[in-house]
Amino acid sequence: GQARNRIGRLHADGSTDTIFNPGANNVVRALAVQADGKVVVGGAFTTLGGQARNRIGRLHAAGSLDTPFNPGANHFVTALAVQADGKVVVGGFFTTLGGQPRNRIGRLSSPTAALQDLQVDTSGKIVTWRRGGSSPEVRRVILEQSLNGVTWIGIGAATRVAGGWQRTSVSLPTGLLVYVRARGFASSGYFTGSESVYESVRAVFLPTDVTTSVSGFAVSAEAGSVVSGSVSYRNVGVATAQGVGYELTLPAGLSGVTVGCNNGVTASYGSGTGVVTFSGTPGVLSSGGGFSCTVSYIAPSGGQVSVASRVRTTTYQGRNQAPDSARVTTVIRPTVRINDVSQAEGNSGTTAFTFTVTLSGAAVTAVTVNYATANGTATTPADYTATSGTLTFSTGQTSKTVTVNVAGNTVVEPNEKFAVNLSGATGATIVDSQGAGNILNDDGPVLRITDVSQAEGNAGATAFTFTVTLSPASTGTVTVNYATANGSALAGSDYTAASGTLAFIAGQISKTVTINVAGDTVVEPNETFVVNLLSGATGATIFDSQGVGTILNDDRPVLRITDVSQAEGNAGTTAFIFTVTLSPASTGTVTVNYATANGTATTPADYTATSGTLTFSTGQTSKTVTVNVASNTVVEPNETFAVNLSGATGATIFDNQGVGTILNDDGPVACFTYTNNTGSQFINLDARCSTGGVVRYEWDFSFEPGNPDLIRTTPLATWEYGFGASGTITLRVVTATSLGASTSLPFP
Secondary structure, X not given: OOOOOOOOOEOOXXXXXXXXXXXXXXXXXXXXXXOOOOEEEEEOOOEEOOEEOOOEEXXXXXXXXXXXXXXXXXXXXXXXXXOOOOOEEEEEOOOEEOOEEXXXXXXXXXXXXXEEEEEEOOOOOOEEEEEEEOOEOOOEEEEEEEOOOXXXXXXXXXXXXXXXXXXXXXXXXXXXXEEEEEXXXXXOOOOOOOEEEEEEEEEEEOOOOEEEEEEOOOOEEEOOOEEEEXXXXXXXXXXXXXXXXXXXXXXXXXXXXXXXXXXXXXXXXXXXXXXXXXXXXXXXXOOOOEEEEEEEEEOOOOOEEEEEEEEEOOEEOOEOOOOEEEEEEEEEEOEEXXXXXXXXXXXXXXXXXXXXXXXXXXXXXXXXXXXXXXXXXXXXXXXXXXXXXXXXXXXXOOEEEEEEEEEOOOOOOOOEEEEEEEEEEEOOEEEEOEEEEEEEOOOOOEEEXXXXXXXXXXXXXXXXXXXXXXXXXXXXXXXXXXXXXXXXXXXXXXXXXXXXXXXXOOOOOEEEEEEEEEOOOOOOOOEEEEEEEOOOOEOOEXXXXXXXXXXXXXXXXXXXXXOEEEEOOOXXXXXXXXXXXXXXXXXXXXXXXXXXXXXXXXXXXXXXXXXXXXXXXXXXXXXXXXXXXXXXXXXXXXXXXXXXXXXXXXXXXXXOEEEEEEEOOOOOEOOOEEEXXXXXXXXXXXXXXXXXXXXXXXXXXXXXXXXXXXXXXXXXXXXXXXXXXXXXXXXXXXXXXXXXXXXXXXXX
């Protein structure tokens, strides 16, 4: 529907390419497209793209004239073909071509290089034929393979991609020399309608592949934790490998290293060298053959641990190959702690309290940790200057200090405390988060009295013994008067009033005051009275003047909480309901606080933390606490958390902790221990720690023939072995619905 003089171009949908409009002043009879998109044009024209061209010319991909290309012919050009090297074969009625005598046929050189490259990727699955420059454009490509270069088998058609043609999901034989051929087809004549064929051939050898891999080891781990993973050696090719050797190394001097292998292979770690020595490894490895090992170790104090494996062979189908290797490095996060500091405050100015923050080992990457002071009995700014900040340990550093300035004075006072707290560590794990600063009084002795809390008893009198201390000891005599006073407990009916004077001679630091409390069988609240140190002490200063005596009612009802054990479920949450009972019922109100606490189960991943207060009205004997446990489908051991009771009023807590056991219902977990009877040939096996509905226990001993060697329906078993036996004990647990799980331990 648009004007075009003898030549034009359509889009794939049939619409006119409005950009491509070179125009010719006479018939166009032949076209040849190069791989770079340029178009060679032949015909009866003398003008092409608005410029003089005698019967032959070339256009850029956008339609503009390629001005350097101007050979010319003295008569019609009716056929064009681009060779693989970019040269153009021309046919027609001419007798002169490019200014040279040529009767009806000739060939033109191209200043632009022809680019053709046939490649097969290392997997043998992707074949790519790259074409560019003045190479002839082809309209379809087929791929073929041959083992002798004579007889060819079709692979399939290739698809056009940027810069050429490609076919994926190709399957070529491994361990053999294979020829791969790409054949491209292009129209070659105006009159005949025939095709020209362009081809490239490449010889490919895909060797059999014995590989090793290291997997499962954590990218980083905390110092002192157990790190584990697996190492495998496998022939993933189709041909048998000969003379296969295996290597595995870890750093020397690691602790707790275990290496357990399958398929009859045993291994031992040499602490002095870090080399793992294998026994029973196959020297000839057929297709699909190999073995794997589980490796574990205790993470050192810092640095990094590399587990490196290597496999070597002498032949792959008679061809020498480079060895394969694998390595995984785990960065060990060191632990960080802070020390305590105790020293005198001084009489004036400030005294520097220097805390040392240390790493368990040198860090591989920078470690940071925040610090901040916090009040105890010492407060800021009166006793010390608050400080906070961030410590940064560069690579290799293991120690930093935090300095807190403590105010000196001449006030007689007790020893006081403040803290330096660590938080927000990166690159390390905090194992001691608080450094205690103990400010020692150096200004004179002080007196203090303790509190006493105990049951009254059911008859007679119970002695409540209060301790009065002097710190530090005096070089002279110190005296202080004391006297009891009522609280909710009354002198005469609940306790016997007392008063007097305590005398500390030189060097003495402790005296006692005994108050007799009357025992009874009356259910009543706890009651208190006090022992006061009276003003007017000689030779010392009273710092704590009052000792509180708490008479605990031992005649009241008791509280206890049940344990709960049930499956977690697979989705949502499961309610674990703990029952708190009061026995006997009280004639008054009873309250008790409750709060969850982590065990092996942690919040919020495994359960939702909760806390609160239960109130028993008169006559009530039972209350419940509900904890929502997160359901999942992860196979894991049973886990526990706790619900703790505290702060009861009107009753005594008899059982203060309810244990919640989250039973794994997502699949079995294999677990066992064993003991070797000294002087005998018997192993005692105990798999009672296995979970998940186990119905059968299958035991395999690498040092004994057979697999499995022992099958039991109960978790306890005994096995007799030959003297000198060593290797690996493997347990597989089987459920009613699955083959279950397995685990291994070295023996002995």
